[in-house]
Amino acid sequence: MADVAFSCACGTLQGVVRDAAPAKCCHLICYCSDCRAFARHMGQLDALEPGGGSPLVQVLPAQVDITQGADQIACLRLSPKGLNRWYAACCNTPLANTPSTSKIPFAGMWRPLFETHAPFGKVTTFGFTKMARPGGARKDKGLARMLGGILKRTLSAYLNGTARQNPFFDATGAPVSPPHVISAEDRTAAYRE
Ligand SMILES: [Zn+2]
Numbered sequence: 001m002a003d004v005a006f007s008c009a010c011g012t013l014q015g016v017v018r019d020a021a022p023a024k025c026c027h028l029i030c031y032c033s034d035c036r037a038f039a040r041h042m043g044q045l046d047a048l049e050p051g052g053g054s055p056l057v058q059v060l061p062a063q064v065d066i067t068q069g070a071d072q073i074a075c076l077r078l079s080p081k082g083l084n085r086w087y088a089a090c091c092n093t094p095l096a097n098t099p100s101t102s103k104i105p106f107a108g109m110w111r112p113l114f115e116t117h118a119p120f121g122k123v124t125t126f127g128f129t130k131m132a133r134p135g136g137a138r139k140d141k142g143l144a145r146m147l148g149g150i151l152k153r154t155l156s157a158y159l160n161g162t163a164r165q166n167p168f169f170d171a172t173g174a175p176v177s178p179p180h181v182i183s184a185e186d187r188t189a190a191y192r193e
């Protein structure tokens with residue numbers, strides 16, 4: 001297992017994912033239009049995989065430490081009930097998506113943040129391939145394994161008392177930066193393909 005450093009594009013925000021290992025994460029490409037809209041909104045289309053897939057690594061939030069620039073953490077939602085989509089405000093680099101509550105210990109980290117992603121192992125999962133653009137994966141893969149992994153990690157986090165350790169939420173469960181819902185105009189632009 002390894003500690004994998006990450007950084008926003010400008011280097012103001014830095015952190016590390018501890019104990020990275022293929023068995024402790026899910027390395028996936030998500031082709032859903034929401035993840036792609038987030039990437040487009042953040043000006044990150046170039047970082048997507050062919051077919052408009054978002055490269056993500058799902059880990060437990062307790063594995064994630066922000067070591068510098070935590071005051072740059074910001075959060076948006078594409079719709080009022082959407083996922084929390086965290087980013088570094090200094091340079092608009094995506095950080096992670098999480099549920100809206102820290103009771104569900106889950107973070108889908110934006111893979112381009114990492115200096116290397118080898119410790120996470122190969123991509124095991126393709127999600128929402130029906131929404132892929134031309135050139136993307138054609139068939140979903142690994143979703144059962146992904147869900148099983150999420151369940152297993154969630155349970156273990158609750159059993160070992162780390163479920164509420166989360167760089168995106170404080171000890172009371174409040175987001176470290178309040179999510180803002182993007183405007184209708186921005187939303188239309190983000191989803192325009
Ligand atoms: Zn930055």
Ligand SMILES: [Zn+2]
Nearest residue numbers: 030032034035
């Ligand atoms: Zn997605």
